[in-house]
Amino acid sequence: MDKKKHGAKTHHTTQKKRHAIQLVWALLTNSYLTGFLYGKIYTGKLKQLCVPGLNCYSCPGALGSCPIGALQAVLGSRNFKFSFYLAGFFLLIGALMGRFVCGFLCPFGLIQELLHKIPFFKKIRYVPGEKVLVKLKYLILLIFVILLPLYAVDILGQGSPWFCKLICPAGTLEGGLPLVFLNEALQNTIGFLYAWKNAILILTILASILIYRPFCKFICPLGAIYSFFNRVAIFRHRVDPKRCTECRLCAHICPMNVNPAKNPNSAECIRCGACIKACPAQALSHTFTKRTEISSHTTSSAPLPPSSNGY
Amino acid sequence: MNRLKEHRTALVLLAVSLVFLLTGTLLRGEHEVVLEKAIRICLECIGIG
Ligand code: SF4
Numbered sequence: 001m002d003k004k005k006h007g008a009k010t011h012h013t014t015q016k017k018r019h020a021i022q023l024v025w026a027l028l029t030n031s032y033l034t035g036f037l038y039g040k041i042y043t044g045k046l047k048q049l050c051v052p053g054l055n056c057y058s059c060p061g062a063l064g065s066c067p068i069g070a071l072q073a074v075l076g077s078r079n080f081k082f083s084f085y086l087a088g089f090f091l092l093i094g095a096l097m098g099r100f101v102c103g104f105l106c107p108f109g110l111i112q113e114l115l116h117k118i119p120f121f122k123k124i125r126y127v128p129g130e131k132v133l134v135k136l137k138y139l140i141l142l143i144f145v146i147l148l149p150l151y152a153v154d155i156l157g158q159g160s161p162w163f164c165k166l167i168c169p170a171g172t173l174e175g176g177l178p179l180v181f182l183n184e185a186l187q188n189t190i191g192f193l194y195a196w197k198n199a200i201l202i203l204t205i206l207a208s209i210l211i212y213r214p215f216c217k218f219i220c221p222l223g224a225i226y227s228f229f230n231r232v233a234i235f236r237h238r239v240d241p242k243r244c245t246e247c248r249l250c251a252h253i254c255p256m257n258v259n260p261a262k263n264p265n266s267a268e269c270i271r272c273g274a275c276i277k278a279c280p281a282q283a284l285s286h287t288f289t290k291r292t293e294i295s296s297h298t299t300s301s302a303p304l305p306p307s308s309n310g311y
Numbered sequence: 312m313n314r315l316k317e318h319r320t321a322l323v324l325l326a327v328s329l330v331f332l333l334t335g336t337l338l339r340g341e342h343e344v345v346l347e348k349a350i351r352i353c354l355e356c357i358g359i360g
């Protein structure tokens with residue numbers, strides 16, 4: 001088997017393993033089956049704990065809380081203007097693994113990846129203005145998750161979860177659709193907002209078929225929070241410049257359009273591991289692997305694969 | 312020792328995270344606000360509220 005074919009095969013095997021982990025995690029954390037049967041949600045104590053990924057707490061199967069929903073709930077409540085609980089949670093998960101959560105532990109990330117597997121004659125690898133557009137998620141975090149819940153309050157001093165209300169397609173897909181479908185009382189209350197949120201969901205689905213994880217790249221406030229930690233988390237990537245032959249194979253395969261040889265801990269990296277597997281010189285690794293000495297046979301450069309990044 | 316140095320910032324952040332988590336839960340009871348919100352169907356999340 002030649003090197004290129006072998007590379008493609010290992011790449012697909014690692015990504016399959018990652019998808020298996022994503023799927024098991026999504027099922028485990030959304031395993032309240034009664035909810036799906038009767039159009040209800042889980043109401044036990046576990047829900048005071050947050051799951052690391054974006055996972056609507058009004059999903060009938062959800063056993064834990066969505067950290068972005070939880071943050072807006074605390075900031076919007078009359079009694080608090082800062083959330084130590086959520087800040088502590090983000091520091092904990094961020095310092096341990098940063099956006100590894102996005103690559104492995106977020107159901108909405110998995111959904112977008114699966115949608116991207118749907119064949120289409122022309123996939124969009126780079127969105128025009130992508131370098132600027134990726135900053136949009138920070139603005140959404142600041143305005144819809146922090147400032148509006150804090151300051152756009154009613155006469156009782158109570159704020160709304162504006163990101164959930166106006167934007168979040170995960171809430172529509174995981175909570176809105178199944179609950180409204182299973183619950184007649186809710187069906188009678190839907191109106192413009194429901195149509196608006198469904199339009200955003202349809203747009204997200206269509207965009208995900210064309211673009212790899214568009215919501216994660218441009219919109220997700222949770223990905224934005226974890227991205228601050230990629231550089232310092234215990235799990236992070238490293239590049240050995242002595243080994244790197246600058247063949248750019250890693251940049252070519254990266255679905256998030258990162259160049260890991262130059263910036264292994266980019267804020268956009270979701271730790272999918274594709275670049276590490278793809279590197280023929282073994283110049284890329286993560287902090288949970290041991291550094292090994294350079295041996296001459298690992299430093300040869302390999303040809304670039306065909307234009308597709310395999311996603 | 313090298314490992315500790317390599318992860319110095321993360322370890323400091325982890326220590327701060329524990330202090331914050333304890334403050335948020337034991338002293339301020341923020342987890343109760345989260346529970347209250349999460350055990351009722353969130354009308355905003357599902358596109359009704
Ligand atoms: S960016 Fe958001 S939606 Fe995407 S995987 Fe990360 S937490 Fe999930």
Ligand code: SF4
Nearest residue numbers: 254269270272273275
């Ligand atoms: S830099 Fe590597 S691990 Fe990060 S998203 Fe790109 S291919 Fe995946």
